[in-house]
Amino acid sequence: MIICKTHAEVELMRESALLVSKTLTEVAAILKPGVTTMSLDKMIGEYIRDHHAVPSFLNYNGYPYNSCISVNDVVVHGFPNKKELKEGDIVSVDIGVILNGWHGDHAYTFAIGDPGNDVMQLIKVTKESLYKGIEKAITGNRIGDISFAIQEHTEKKYGFGVVRELVGHGLGRSMHEDPQVPNYGKRGSGAKLKDGMVLAIEPMINLGKKEVYTEDDGWTVRTKDAKPSVHFEHDVCVRKNEADILSDYTPIEAAEKANVNLFSGYELSLSAG
Numbered sequence: 001m002i003i004c005k006t007h008a009e010v011e012l013m014r015e016s017a018l019l020v021s022k023t024l025t026e027v028a029a030i031l032k033p034g035v036t037t038m039s040l041d042k043m044i045g046e047y048i049r050d051h052h053a054v055p056s057f058l059n060y061n062g063y064p065y066n067s068c069i070s071v072n073d074v075v076v077h078g079f080p081n082k083k084e085l086k087e088g089d090i091v092s093v094d095i096g097v098i099l100n101g102w103h104g105d106h107a108y109t110f111a112i113g114d115p116g117n118d119v120m121q122l123i124k125v126t127k128e129s130l131y132k133g134i135e136k137a138i139t140g141n142r143i144g145d146i147s148f149a150i151q152e153h154t155e156k157k158y159g160f161g162v163v164r165e166l167v168g169h170g171l172g173r174s175m176h177e178d179p180q181v182p183n184y185g186k187r188g189s190g191a192k193l194k195d196g197m198v199l200a201i202e203p204m205i206n207l208g209k210k211e212v213y214t215e216d217d218g219w220t221v222r223t224k225d226a227k228p229s230v231h232f233e234h235d236v237c238v239r240k241n242e243a244d245i246l247s248d249y250t251p252i253e254a255a256e257k258a259n260v261n262l263f264s265g266y267e268l269s270l271s272a273g
Contacts, residue, residue, distance in 0.1 A: 001178055002170060002177070002178045002179055002191060002194070002197060003170070003172055003177060003178075004194050004195065004196035004197050005172060005196045005197075005198055005237070006196065007196075009102070009172075010196065010198065010237050010244070010246070012099075012100050012101075012102045013102045013103070013104065013171070013172070013198055013235065013237075013246055014246040015099055015100065015102075015104075016053070016097055016098070016099040016100070016102045016103055016104030016235075017104035017105075017106065017235040017246035017247040017248075018104070018246070018247065018248055019048070019051055019053055019097050019099055019104055020095050020096065020097055020104040020105065020106050020235075020247060021106070021247050021248045021249070021251060021252060022047075022051075022251065023044055023047050023048060023095050023097070024093060024095060024106075024107075024108050024252045025251040025252050025254075025255045026043065026044075026047055026255075027040060027043075027044065027093050027108075027110075028108075028110065028252050028255035028256045028259060028262065029255045029258070029259060030043070030259075031085070031091065031110055031112060031259060031261060031262055032085075032112065032259070032261035032262075033084070033085055033086050033087050033112060033113070033261065034084050034085065034086075035084065035085050036080075036081065036082050036083060036084055036085070037069040037071065037078070037080040037081055037083070037085065037091070038080045038081055038082050040067070040069060040080065040093070041065050041066050041067050041069060041080035042066075044066045044067045044093075044095060045058070045066035045067075048066070048095075048097050051099075052099070053097040053098060053099040054097065054098045054099075055067070055095075055096065055097060056096035056097055056098045056103055056105065056175050057094075057095070057096045060096075060175065063077075063219060064079075065079060065080050066080075066095075067080065067093060067094060067095045068092075068093075068094040068095075068107075069091060069092070069093050069094075070091070070092040070094070070220075070221075070229070070231065071085070071089055071090070071091050071092075072089060072090055072228050072229075073222050073223045073226045073227060073228055073229060074092075074220055074221065074222050074229070075163055075166065075204050075206070075212050075221040075222060075223060075229040075231065076092070076094060076166055076204060076221050076231055077094075077219040077220055077221055078092075078220055079217060079219065079220055085112055086112070087112060087113035088112065088113050088114065088115045088116070089111075089112045089113075089115070090109055090110065090111050090112070090115050090119060090123065090228055090230065091109065091110045091111075091112065092107055092108070092109040092110075092229075092230065092231040093107060093108055093109075093110070094106075094107035094231065094233065095107070096175055101173060102172065102173060103171050103172065103173070103174065103175045104171075104235060104246075104247065105171055105175055105200050105233070105235065106200065106202070106233040106234055106235055106247045107202060107231050107232060107233035108232060108233075108249065108252055109123055109126070109127075109230045109231055109232060110256065110262055111123060111262060111263040111264075112261060112262060112263070113261070113262075113263055114263045115228070115263065118207060119207065119228050120263070121158070122160060122205065122207045122228065122230050123230050125153065125154055125157075125158050125160065125205070126154060126160075126203050126205040126230040126231075126232055127230075127232050128153060129149070129150045129153040129154045129183075129203045129205065130150070130201060130202075130203050130232045130233070130234060132149040132150060132152075132153050133146040133147075133149045133150040133183075133201050133203065134146075134201055134234060134236050134243050134245060135149065135243070136148075136149050137193060137199060137201065137236050137238050137243035138193065138238060138239065138240065138241060138242065138243055139193055139194060139195045139238055139239065139240045139241075140192070140193065140240075141192075141193045142187075142188055142189060142190045142191065142192050142193060143179055143180075143181055143182075143185070143189070143190030143191050143193070144185040144186045144187055144188055144189030144190040145187050145188065145193075146181060146199075146201060147181065147182045147183060147184055147185030147186075147189075147190070148184075148185055148186060148187045150162070150183045150184070150201075150203045151183060151184040151185065154183075154203065154205045155184070155210075160205045160206060160207060161205065161206035161207070161208055161209045161210035161211070161223075162183050162184045162203075162204075162205060162206075162210055163183065163204040163205070163206060163210055163212055163229070164182070164184060164210060165212060165221075166204050166212075166221065167180045167181055167182045167183065167202075168180070168181030168182070168183070168199060168200050168201045168202045168233070169181060169199070169200050170197065170198065170199055170200075171198045171199065171200045171235055172198060178191075179191045179199075181199055181200070181201055181202075183202075183203045183204065183205070193238045194238060195238060195239060195240060196237065196238065197237070197238040198235065198236070198237050198238075198246070199235075199236050199237075199238065200233055200234075200235055200236075201233065201234055201236055202231065202232065202233035202234075203230075203231070203232060204229060204230075204231045205229065205230050205231075206223050206225075206227060206228070206229045207223075207227040207228045207229070207230075208223060208225040208227035209223070209224065209225050209227075211223070211224040211225070212224060212229075234246075234247050234249075235247045
């Protein structure tokens with residue numbers, strides 16, 4: 001069942017989404033070679049609790065950490081560990097919180113040092129595709145319009161692999177609500193978008209082929225060809241004429257640019273929000 005939110009509920013969800021944005025900003029400020037993803041996860045959990053919220057990933061269906069931190073060929077659901085990050089790694093950090101009973105859930109991919117032109121193009125194009133999908137999240141459109149926009153930009157234009165097994169989703173009092181939001185599909189297909197629907201739109205795009213597999217831990221998803229994958233995610237409310245982006249990449253991008261250990265040598269005209 002698809003649940004549309006009232007204006008007051010959307011504003012509470014904005015608070016949750018913005019706390020995730022602030023937490024990702026803290027990550028952007030300290031990422032560097034030698035840092036472990038386990039130490040990042042500890043900081044993330046403490047920061048969320050210090051702001052009177054709960055890390056929503058912890059113990060979700062048995063997931064044992066505060067966040068998902070996926071490095072290089074890990075697509076999503078990467079377990080934090082004690083291995084030190086190094087120059088050239090790309091790191092996707094996915095965080096969820098529950099604040100005042102409402103979920104926020106989004107992700108950002110960082111590059112430590114210069115991972116090379118091919119990977120930087122993948123990061124740039126994946127981020128662009130997120131905003132192209134968001135442009136279609138308006139009243140009267142359909143889920144397939146979002147899906148098609150993402151697939152057209154990443155797969156059809158650049159030849160990157162669009163993951164099929166993992167999709168975006170509705171968001172609210174539960175972390176995963178209807179409808180599902182695939183990153184591939186046909187225009188004009190799927191559920192009709194209504195004012196007040198809140199979606200987590202999250203392209204997961206591979207440098208190589210689209211195929212993935214899940215490790216024996218039951219969570220960690222990797223690319224089958226061992227090539228890098230990138231993940232960006234925003235929380236978005238469907239509105240007439242223009243979607244309302246509840247999360248905010250602006251402080252994350254500012255911290256990314258200020259951190260000399262991170263490579264942000266690309267500019268996006270659609271990165272505001």
